[in-house]
Amino acid sequence: MSTTADLIAALKKELKAAQMTYADLARQLNLAESSVKRMLARGDMPLSRIDAICRALRLDFAELARRVAEAQPLLKELTLEQEKAVVADEKLLLVSICVLSQWTLEQMTSAYRLTEAECVKCLAQLDRIGIIDLKPGNRYRLKLAKAFRWRPHGPVMNFFRDNVALDYYSGGFDGPAEGLLLVHGSVSRSLAPVFLERLQRVAQDFAQQHLADQKLPEAAREGYTLVLAMRRWEFDAFMRLRR
Template structure:
């Protein structure tokens, strides 16, 4: 859950972006400028007052709350125990991945053979595990960051290697926006580390685009998966041809 301080920081930034001063805001909500400054300075504001300010400034309150939640520090990974709990129940893992894609409850049960009570129960379990924070109306916010990744060589990554990679690379990669590249190179340790940083930047860019497209209708978005690997490797059939 985002803190009141974070909510007010986002609100202040939104007011600046809209070029609304404390004096202008005070006039719109019938308060003195000093009272408005004190309210922001003391970081003390009721939900009713927040709604009033957002309405007066023409700023959607839901946008302020969402941006505040997104800016709140979250974990980049789960614990080993959390991943093991996901792997113990395939349906729980499915709903967890849907949540990472910000699917709604309705979207999940419309897409997969799962009843509403069952799906709600799985959301409750994900809340207990700390992956999401379940809210009234079966809505939720994520408790992991946009840069979330599975534990290296953890239960989920092991499952991906054994069951997912073959299925993923079995596609033709000729659809709209799809591509497959395999680029060999001989690099120094420093160059390899530089490339790792750029891969992390790419992951951050994917998270940014994913976050920005959440405002679009579901029909305007398509599930896409970026599967990256980078390591010292030679195809075994080629290794067998090396000179003894």
């Protein structure tokens, strides 16, 4: 939700872009120029006054609020409380994963046993949590950065470790376009971050291709799950054999 200070900061930018001086605005509002300067400098004013300034700029208030919302910094990680809320409900977690892939409401209801009402309820919850900005027509804007990740030891990753990891790795990885690579080695500490950066680029490429291929018919697409990881680790049984 946009704060009044955010709205006023945006109004100042709009005034500058419109080349409207404080004197010009004061005449439009029937106020003294000093009052307008003081009002904008405080960063706090009633919404009715903000609406009046919008009219002077011929700018719709809803459009101003939208611009402010879209200018907010995107989240790279959720708070502990936000993640707890996501995993508290299985259907909400499912819809969360779907919105990370930017599925439409229609895609969710056609792929899963979810009613439209259930999906809309989950989208509204994700809006309250702060993951999406829900728009008219059940469209939404994702409020997560490209570099977003679940908290490494947070509720969501713990849920997947406890409930998903064994199921995922129980597969044979021998189907078309499937594979499981296990590589162990010792590399320079200075080069290890470079390899991690490459893995992150692969993940971003995969996510961008997913979005680009949404225009293809469903029959031309297949659902895959890409898991990339790198950590300092040695199998516990091997560690016990070390001298």
